[in-house]
Amino acid sequence: ALVAQNKWSKRHLSWRIRTFPKESPLLGRDTVRALMYYALKVWSDISPLNFHEVAGNDADIQIDFTKADHNDGYPFDGPGGTVAHAFFPGERFTAGDTHFDDDEAWTFRSPDSHGMDLFAVAVHEFGHAIGLAHTSAIESIMRPYYQGPVGDPLKYNLPYEDKVRVWQLYGVSDSVSHTAQPDDPSQTADPPVLLDLPENRSTVPPARDSPDRCTSHFDAVAQIRGEAFFFKGKYFWRLTREKHLVSLRPAQIHRFWRGLPTNLDSVDAVYERPGDHKIVFFKGLKYWIFKDNNVEEGYPRPISDFGLPMEGVDAAFVWLHNDKTYFFKDNHYWRYDDHLRRMDLGYPKDSTLWKGVPPQLDDAMRWSDDSSYFFKGKEYWRVVGSDMEVEAGYPRPIGKDWLVCT
């Protein structure tokens, strides 16, 4: 490794996307923002650094999509060649700034691997922005050459080489194991919490009407930012990506998901939208869209926006196999393209096409083991990979397998 560059003396760094890439149906502004957020999070997860997005002109890390000569001494050269750069920390006013060549065909999880994966390049450039130089190490995101897509931003784990170099610069985050070793899956450096959940919310005593997690028939179940959320009545339980319950006591929905009606007595279905990672809540004939924990303006709106029936939905989940969103109601299901924002032709279909999955589901979700899970009553069913058939050995009890019940 080369000699470390300058480093930031402060630990809280602001960022802002000053200019966005040229219009692309697959890479909207919210998607670009989400990718930058997750690319920065890769570094903050393993270090004492924190990144927060701001609106003004004073951001520490100004992000631009620009082209050709843009007056910083590092002109871009059209498609291919140089694709991006970032400035090391220091006294210069450009310190931390990150530029992407807008002549590149930026993509995100392109199924045919064409184009330049924006997340992969952003992780590399933000490594420079916090002080890392290029390295020749084979297992490093800081190799100078484009290495292709790195996969799901929610699952990306920095190579050990890069973690060590960041620790040398900034020390280790409180949430990171100091004994972590390469290739040891039991020693993950990633903290499990993805969404902001202040401690005081989880310590608020639940009301007398809070449900029993071991006997509940859940209203909705969702995977959000890699974690599992089980909703019942006005409450929810949260599990980390390692399936560890954050708390045995449920949290109140309206205190965490800011903007839902306080008198909302339950939700029907919840899912994290592919592409921009916004979170969609369904209740009756209405739906709400959340950016992180906060509802977007203009909601609720009618579920007819999706082309869904007027009776509501039982379940919603995104199938890893094709990145499409599936809605279930009674014994029918619909397939929706969240990237194109339209229902696919030929739906609804009979839900018995999902062999072994019962009708009138409570909800369904994808999970990080590349499986889809269907929930009804006290039981759940697993569908592996691209199969449309329940795996042998199911149903199994929800409480025992997910919620620390005996």
Next chain:
Amino acid sequence: RAAPSLTAEQMDMGVDWLSKYGYLPPPDPVTGQLQTKEALTKAIKAMQKFGGLEETGVLDQATLGLMKTPRCSLPDLSETEVMVGRRRR
């Protein structure tokens, strides 16, 4: 010539690339003097080593291929090392 099959254009491209990414000081802006063959060979070897190629010291097709791979604009040598190179020049 670094390699028998290399064109002048490829040679220029190689030298530009090596200068751009910190392996070779750029030609002297006053005298226009180019690098010595020894300096060029050393720079090529350094680039090949950094890129995981066999260190032949010649601009062969594999080396030119790596030079055409999309990459980050920043040099591979640290700023300190680039400055040391400039001072030496």
